[in-house]
Amino acid sequence: MRISELSRLSRVPSATIKFYLREGLLPPGQAxxxxxxxxxxxxxxxxxxxxxxxAVRGLTVNATREVLNAVSEYETDMHQVxxxxxxxxxxxxxxxxxxxxxxxxxxxxxAQMGWQISEYAPARRVIAETLESLRSLGTDCTWRTLxxxxxxxxxxxxLDLDQLNDADDSVTRAERAxxxxxxxxxxxxxxxxxxxxxESALRHGG
Amino acid sequence: MRISELSRLSRVPSATIKFYLREGLLPPGQAxxxxxxxxxxxxxxxxxxxxxxxAVRGLTVNATREVLNAVSEYETDMHQVxxxxxxxxxxxxxxxxxxxxxxxxxxxxxAQMGWQISEYAPARRVIAETLESLRSLGTDCTWRTLxxxxxxxxxxxxLDLDQLNDADDSVTRAERAxxxxxxxxxxxxxxxxxxxxxESALRHGG
DNA sequence: TATATTAGACAGTGCCAGTATCCAATTGCT
DNA sequence: AGCAATTGGATACTGGCACTGTCTAATATA
Numbered sequence: 001m002r003i004s005e006l007s008r009l010s011r012v013p014s015a016t017i018k019f020y021l022r023e024g025l026l027p028p029g030q031a032x033x034x035x036x037x038x039x040x041x042x043x044x045x046x047x048x049x050x051x052x053x054x055a056v057r058g059l060t061v062n063a064t065r066e067v068l069n070a071v072s073e074y075e076t077d078m079h080q081v082x083x084x085x086x087x088x089x090x091x092x093x094x095x096x097x098x099x100x101x102x103x104x105x106x107x108x109x110x111a112q113m114g115w116q117i118s119e120y121a122p123a124r125r126v127i128a129e130t131l132e133s134l135r136s137l138g139t140d141c142t143w144r145t146l147x148x149x150x151x152x153x154x155x156x157x158x159l160d161l162d163q164l165n166d167a168d169d170s171v172t173r174a175e176r177a178x179x180x181x182x183x184x185x186x187x188x189x190x191x192x193x194x195x196x197x198x199e200s201a202l203r204h205g206g
Numbered sequence: 207m208r209i210s211e212l213s214r215l216s217r218v219p220s221a222t223i224k225f226y227l228r229e230g231l232l233p234p235g236q237a238x239x240x241x242x243x244x245x246x247x248x249x250x251x252x253x254x255x256x257x258x259x260x261a262v263r264g265l266t267v268n269a270t271r272e273v274l275n276a277v278s279e280y281e282t283d284m285h286q287v288x289x290x291x292x293x294x295x296x297x298x299x300x301x302x303x304x305x306x307x308x309x310x311x312x313x314x315x316x317a318q319m320g321w322q323i324s325e326y327a328p329a330r331r332v333i334a335e336t337l338e339s340l341r342s343l344g345t346d347c348t349w350r351t352l353x354x355x356x357x358x359x360x361x362x363x364x365l366d367l368d369q370l371n372d373a374d375d376s377v378t379r380a381e382r383a384x385x386x387x388x389x390x391x392x393x394x395x396x397x398x399x400x401x402x403x404x405e406s407a408l409r410h411g412g
Numbered sequence: 413t414a415t416a417t418t419a420g421a422c423a424g425t426g427c428c429a430g431t432a433t434c435c436a437a438t439t440g441c442t
Numbered sequence: 443a444g445c446a447a448t449t450g451g452a453t454a455c456t457g458g459c460a461c462t463g464t465c466t467a468a469t470a471t472a
Contacts, residue, residue, distance in 0.1 A: 123396035157401035190329035195363035
């Protein structure tokens with residue numbers, strides 16, 4: 001199909017498709033002439049994935065590109081894909097392992113959970129920053145406070161990986177990994193918020 | 207203290223503080239003259255909260271203002287605060303209850319969990335959109351897939367509310383509610399990602 | 413042949429968070 | 443009193459980002 005067809009089917013303006021091509025999010029179509037290219041089903045699927053990551057998940061174009069590159073590069077090795085999607089390995093550049101304030105706390109948390117986590121995982125920094133913020137705001141939250149949350153996170157991860165195993169639909173396993181790790185995030189937060197509303201109503205008699 | 211002192215203590219440029227004043231995120235100081243105002247400890251605390259919400263959590267200025275207004279308006283009624291923070295009630299305008307595609311699925315999920323959730327909760331829309339995205343991408347995810355996640359979310363919410371109960375530090379309970387519901391979100395996602403990395407390593411022998 | 417479509421390059425748009433500049437009023441210092 | 447430094451407040455500007463519009467030469471289609 002040509003770009004107008006792709007645009008119609010995906011409901012993404014062709015100007016935007018061109019933009020994604022330019023940005024390297026979407027691989028170029030098979031060029032049939034100087035001003036003509038042919039796009040296939042894979043392009044449509046990837047386009048929908050891009051839209052999901054950007055519009056639903058709110059990733060930046062850059063972040064989306066990195067995720068997509070990881071997916072197409074290591075399609076066969078699930079752990080590699082997950083590692084790259086999760087940002088566990090430095091994708092290209094050699095980022096320094098984080099030594100900012102709060103890292104000892106994160107190390108303690110990880111050790112307590114018995115987790116093996118890459119030094120480069122950006123999740124480490126996120127935890128550290130959150131703890132730092134909470135502390136500077138005067139709460140008594142420490143890494144110990146997070147332990148029960150970490151236990152629940154672990155159960156969630158087990159669910160996630162189970163989903164990956166018994167998957168055999170039209171989507172590749174690599175793409176499915178992306179969907180589960182990244183796209184499910186806002187939904188999980190939404191579930192938590194609803195559960196909070198429910199629990200709050202129970203306790204305060206709303 | 208005056209603005210320069212506030213800026214020094216909070217490490218927020220005074221131009222930015224003025225911006226927050228303009229935007230109504232920070233209440234004006236006690237004016238002592240036409241070009242002089244006095245700021246107190248409360249301003250410093252709120253400023254840190256604003257920075258946490260915007261920089262750590264990534265909220266927009268508008269979203270931050272709504273959250274802060276909710277906090278200062280209903281400080282005493284915890285369930286009200288939570289409701290507003292969670293967006294459960296239409297803050298000012300009369301938003302229509304969501305009838306978009308996917309709402310039946312969300313209703314089924316909520317019913318299955320036995321939850322009482324406001325019709326206006328934006329979380330409903332988030333779930334619906336996620337399910338819609340996942341479906342259009344060809345996965346076999348349905349609302350039933352989310353049930354085990356919802357159970358874990360419920361346990362998380364119990365933890366959250368427990369935190370709120372035995373709180374008696376320098377932060378008001380209302381502020382603490384905000385911190386727990388909003389600021390903890392990226393940390394919870396980070397925990398999930400680390401747990402995924404760990405679990406993936408276990409299964410694939412990383 | 414006439415009209416429409418396309419790839420690709422490049423400039424422009426709209427939004428948003430934050431900065432910079434200016435002014436008149438006030439303060440602290442001498 | 444006199445004068446540099448600071449402030450509140452208004453207004454204009456910046457930079458980043460995700461597009462979006464315009465143009466051209468080449469092609470497709472009727």
